[in-house]
Amino acid sequence: AQKITQxxxxxxxxxxEAVTLDCTYDTxxxxxxxxxxxxxxxxxxxxxxxxxxxxxxxxTEGRYSLNFQKARKxxxxxxxxxQLGDSAMxxxxxxxxGGSNYKLTFGKGTLLTVNP
Amino acid sequence: xxxxxxxxxxxVKRTGEKxxxxxxxxxxxxxxxxxxxDPGLGLRLxxxxxxxxxxxxxxxxxxxxxxxxxxxRFSLILESASTNQTSMYLCASSSGLAGLKGEQYFGPGxxxxxx
Numbered sequence: 001a002q003k004i005t006q007x008x009x010x011x012x013x014x015x016x017e018a019v020t021l022d023c024t025y026d027t028x029x030x031x032x033x034x035x036x037x038x039x040x041x042x043x044x045x046x047x048x049x050x051x052x053x054x055x056x057x058x059x060t061e062g063r064y065s066l067n068f069q070k071a072r073k074x075x076x077x078x079x080x081x082x083q084l085g086d087s088a089m090x091x092x093x094x095x096x097x098g099g100s101n102y103k104l105t106f107g108k109g110t111l112l113t114v115n116p
Numbered sequence: 117x118x119x120x121x122x123x124x125x126x127x128v129k130r131t132g133e134k135x136x137x138x139x140x141x142x143x144x145x146x147x148x149x150x151x152x153x154d155p156g157l158g159l160r161l162x163x164x165x166x167x168x169x170x171x172x173x174x175x176x177x178x179x180x181x182x183x184x185x186x187x188x189r190f191s192l193i194l195e196s197a198s199t200n201q202t203s204m205y206l207c208a209s210s211s212g213l214a215g216l217k218g219e220q221y222f223g224p225g226x227x228x229x230x231x
Contacts, residue, residue: 035219043125045159045206045222091159095218103149103174104220108158 002027002094006107013082014115020067021077021110023092032094034075035104036064039089048090051075082114119143120223122207128229135194137226139207146212148190149220150174150182153204165190166212197230204228 003026013019025034036048051059051066059066067076079086089111093104123138139148149164151174161174163182171182179201183191190209194201204227208220 033218037222043204043206043225043227045208045220047219047221050219103161103164106159108156 002029002096002105004092004094004105004107006090006092006110008110009108010111010113012113012115013079015084016081018078018080019082019112021079021090021092021112022074023076023107024072024074025092025094026073027094029096034066034068035093036066036075036077037091037093037106038086039091039109040085041088045091049077079112084114084116087112087114120207120209120221122205122223122226124226125224126227126229128231129194129197130231131198133194133197133230135197135228135230137192137194137205137207137228139190139192139209139223140188141190141209141221142188143209143211143221144187145209145221146187147210147218147220148184149208149210150180150190150192151206151208152176153206153225159206162192197228199230202228202230 005024032053034051038046049061049064051068058068063080065078089109091109092107096103120141129135150162151159153159160176162180165171165184181193206225207223210220
């Protein structure tokens with residue numbers, strides 16, 4: 001079975017600084033993808049960024065980037081120049097074995113607080 | 117933009133009532149999902165559907181059923197609500213087309229309280 005571990009229940013960062021949110025995974029699938037989602041206090045889950053296991057370069061979307069280390073099975077999210085609106089829960093997720101992206105297994109999440 | 121809507125943001129029901137949670141997506145997505153989210157437990161998949169009238173159990177289907185009569189609509193049914201079903205319920209959809217990332221798009225959630 002897939003397993004996702006987010007070891008940081010909570011993180012604090014000063015506005016305008018960068019922050020790294022950790023995610024490690026365990027999968028027997030040779031080909032897989034990793035997703036990161038943001039959930040503000042309003043409740044809606046927002047898709048942020050995706051990394052495919054065979055992608056040559058780390059994924060980047062605006063201020064979000066992935067520090068993908070396949071050998072260590074980690075896919076950490078880096079948020080640069082933090083903003084107050086980045087305060088939210090962040091979830092890492094992985095599809096099931098078999099390459100299907102139908103179902104995702106989510107980590108327990110990290111609560112990020114950006115201080116002014 | 118993908119839009120996933122849920123019928124209610126907040127719902128209060130009594131124990132034993134039959135509860136319907138409705139979800140509608142407007143992007144012609146093949147896949148739809150129902151999750152519940154509880155503090156400390158993260159998101160857990162209840163049911164998902166990969167086509168009209170097709171459904172599969174997720175990790176915690178007990179006490180729930182689903183219905184997908186039309187492609188855009190996926191309903192979660194609590195046949196007899198119990199207090200341990202008090203939770204945040206999130207609906208999501210994704211494209212089933214091969215070659216796509218398969219990212220899921222979520223609705224705003226329904227916070228259900230069963231008293």
